[in-house]
Amino acid sequence: MLHADTFRLWNEYKGKKLLLVALSLALLTHGVIIYFTLPKTYDAFVHIFFADHYARFWFEPWEYRWYTGFLTTSYPPLVHQAIALISKIFPLKIAFCIYAIIIIELLIIGVYRFSKLFFDKQIAGIAAILTVVLSSVIETLHVYGQMPTLTGLAFLLNALPFLYQYIVKRKLVYLLMSLSFLAVTVSSHHVTAIFGMAFFIAPTVFMALADDLAVQGKPYKLFGWLLAIIKTAFQKKKELILFGILMLILAIGLIFPYWYWSKTDPITQVSIPHGSRDNFLTHQASGLVFFVIPLMLIVALLPAISYYITVSRRFLGWAVSFFLCLLLGSGGTTPIPKMLLGENAFNILTLDRFGFWASIIAIPFIAKFLFAFLYGSVKQYWVSRFSTKTHFLLSASSGFSYLLFILFIFHLGSFRPLQPKEIEIDPMLNFLNRDEHMRWRYLTLGFGDQMAWLSANSLAATVDGNYHSARRLPELTSRPVERIENAKFSGVEGIASLNDFLSNAEKYSLKYVFSNDRYYDPLLYYSGWNRTIRLENGIMVWEKGNISTIQPIQPKVLHPLLKKAWGIFPLSSLVLAFLLTLWYLKRIKEKDYTATVPESSDQLPVTITYLSSLLPLVFSTSFLINQVYELLLVKEQDTPKNAIVNYYNHLDFQRFEKAFHFFEPSPTYPLDQYLLEKSVTDGGLLPSYAKLDSIHTRELFRSKDAARIQVYTRWRTSLGFREKKDTMQLIRQERKWYLLPPYYTPEIPEEQVRSYTYTLFKRQGKRVISSFPTVKDDRVKKPFAVFRQVNLIRNGNANFITGELLNADDVPVNLALRVQVLFKDNSSRTYYPGTHFQYNLAPKASTFFQVDIDNSRLLDSLQIRSVSVYCDTDISERGYIHGGTPGYSVTALKNNRVQIHTSLYNELPTEINIPGVLVAEKDRQGTIWQTKLLLHEKSARSGLHLSFTHELEKIQQKALRIQQIPITIFINGQLRKILPLQTDNSANNSQGIALISHCFISQEIYLQ
């Protein structure tokens, strides 16, 4: 008796000691590293942004800075409010870290107390230590930055023992405690509130009923036992109903504005792709992040977990939850999750949270196994079967390889960059704060999740955002696009969405783009954006002229009472939980959740012993070996195809030195030569502004030591896909295949020094030093422009406005063009030109334009009444040098097609990065029928020529020029007349094709 009591006391003491070790370990590891991993996480900055909102506007849920405004009642506020409070003393990032540390400590305590429901305190202590190093927890904190998920879980786990004791002991104090913790869960995270509670609360109730039944001591078969559980549930129906009703009241009442928002403004957008829904067998990158990393240990120990969770009936509810969560966490690997959740829920939810919950449920059982492996029956088995040395080696190598795996997760961002490099935001804040730049909206490109950090530090508004559930802009909701700022990663739809915003910038008062990725430069330039200034942090600021300032938007109105409740109730629940906990610890706390800890042996069948002892070592080691192999040992040049594919891969990621090593080693072809030739032949749309989308190879010839391969590459650019075909020669040396350097004859200009005279213009801007908005004397006049022609053309189902604009002034001009179509029912639609237009013109220069409007079916059903074309001008300092001297000849082909052969001469002293021409199809009278932008993939170096050919289908034979609909034109808001039409002799001599240069020059001539 004495011995049993002594053992129990020792057990409890050890359990608490292990808990203290776990808490200290968490502080030393997570506490130290969180500040450094925070900027690289996906979601931390989003939550910081929300916290900043509450720090500024506690009782006002309307946040205007994203998406033209959204309600913060779209997310339970407690986590953000808590961080906001801490940020009153500490800076935001530090406040987030402090909050994260507190939550991780609470989570560890929660796991400890949760594990005590299953096993004894010593195992609970081991579970607590396991939580510190569990890969799913590390990933959720240091890779995802999902504080609400962790907060909700921490309080949920702490609530469960109270709930358990309430069911078993039927004391109201436990009901009060459990509800107070669950209230905090509800106020922290909506998904945990909806789904997590089902996966955790139901099994807890079930276990409590099972334990209550076990006390009675009657033996049952399974079915009879289940019936008995139901009977016990009926006996405790008052407690269960009371809990259910109060829980429902809390869940609805605490965050009622959230439910109100969900009901009145439901999410109706196209599903956004997420890696957690992929098939992990075919999408291995998603599999790594959403399955291997969080669940590797769980899968390795699945035999032991499955055994322990099923061997005792009291764990039946947990077994169902665990396997269901594990299944749902497998994403689209099987069709079952979609069948279980339904298509809608499957496409809205991110499924990684289910895998995370499975890993949490598994913790007590893993701890149980670890105890058995380190001290218990499993250890005894290994020692008796083999030796102590063997067991020691096995446990040491398993532990060491798992630790290496954990270190890999901590540094995942270094091996596989998940975010762009950290950006210094002060220069952008200074830019936004001066010259009333905040009166317009801005957009970031290539910032990753750091765009939320910029938003949190500024009062300026952006048209983008990082909380997808709350957005309602049709350009975003109608496409499966995450954010505009990483549009290139969302494929065609992403670029299309970005294009919408850049072309229709006036609609959202979008004037500034902070670009951190030159991939978007061509799209920005051809959509009428100009480079303004390169900030000290390297970010280029692009600007569009003639954009109106932000117009006041009526925010969504919430009742003042609901606003007050939103600001008071959630935080009050946290304060109440804290105070109740103190009171509980002082007055109520009992030693055990039940009279006795239910007995459970740690004995395992032999097969499971072997599997569970060896699989973690096998899995961890295999994973690490695979990573090392991929990084260092993979044979990139074992076949001609692999050599080519890996060569292009290195080129795509700008690893030029590595790409060079694919060429045949030769003293006449050193790295210098390669880079020099590359600088001469490369440049242009491909590959400077492109990402490799796909690559295919075809063997033309293959022998033992030589091969000729045709390579088809498809490149994604911001202006659409481009395809390229190359032929490459390879030879084999020392079991490796090498590329032979291509031979080409460069054009060599005769001059050694070239000159060109630019005329640059500088607008003085505000001369009177006054922060007053306008000084009448100091206003700059609007430059003159004139329409040379405007035509409404219908070509089958397509309709567009074509024409020509002339800059009639003596200064360079920025043009803002829009077409307003008025319909019979007095409704109207506005259209903007895309890339078929030169937005900046030198003095007396002119441009063709084409503005696409809606399809014929829609227009005919609405019936056009009139068309108004508006042109607003502003003095421009940039973009009016379009570069290049194009020469062209046109050959007629069959079926109204023509071939335009363009020869471009670069007369400038700088490279023309994207040679392009704006082509207009004119009839004999000079009427423009269509306009097209034709680009070439390669750049044109200074003083050199290049040629390219395009085909164009002429439409004037089949298209219709609609003259019966009146077209009125306005220049700077004033009604104007169109100039008389002039014939174009050079077009008439060239099959009706007129052409002007429209090139993109990357060198910032205007910023010198």
Next chain:
Amino acid sequence: MTKKTIYYSILFFFFFACTKKKITAPVWLDHTGMITMPTDTLFFSSPVKDKWKASLLSFVQPVQLEVIPGSEGFIVYLKERTGITEGPAHLVLQNEKTVFFFPIQLRNSSPGLITEKDYRSPKTVNPDSALHQHRMLYTTDQWRNLRPLHKSTQFFTENILELTSQTGTYTAQKNNPVTAFYVQAGSVQKIQLHASYQASDNSYTVVTELLKDVHDNTVANGTNVVFSYWNKTMVYKMESLTIDGKASVKIPALADGYFITATIGQYSSHTITVRKPS
């Protein structure tokens, strides 16, 4: 009985001691309904001499006034305020929660520095359209009050001016750069080209003569000139910007000769021919 009386008396005393006296409106001694800046001091008669606050609510801004207790009431005066935007206002006197409003007129005793404003519109004129300019004159004092024009009872005048056709920058008011207005060069009237072959670099040099508008003004620097040159096979377009009224291009002599024309806006030159010497 005596104790009760004493208690009731004490209660009665406290009751009346705690009730506040009602504050009656102070009487403005020598009230004229006008306050002249900066010299006026305002005297008020009131049984309550302290805890008064005063302010001027003009239609432009509130102005805080200083109050000091006086023998018969209190005195209100402005702290170092020399001028104000004239017009109707309210004098506000407040004692704790009681507020009194006195409607007044504000005047300045002296106009201070007088500034003449000469507004011109448009600021930029182009001989292609009209050379007319609308001019408006008015005068303000140091505190932006309108004053009658010099030697006149009118507050502003306007007239239409006919500007010179010579390009240049002119000022409406001397030594005031913000009043500058501009006469721009108009569109070019005639484009004359000259072209010659340069054997030294195998190119054709094409130059325009001095480009002028109808008023003999040289066209503005930076005017875009499009040189189109062609032969039987290809058409080329080379652009150049004018400097000091002239533009030139150097065309690589890839062919034996070209036809050349220059275009500025709507206007084109005659077509000339250039050939390599045989």
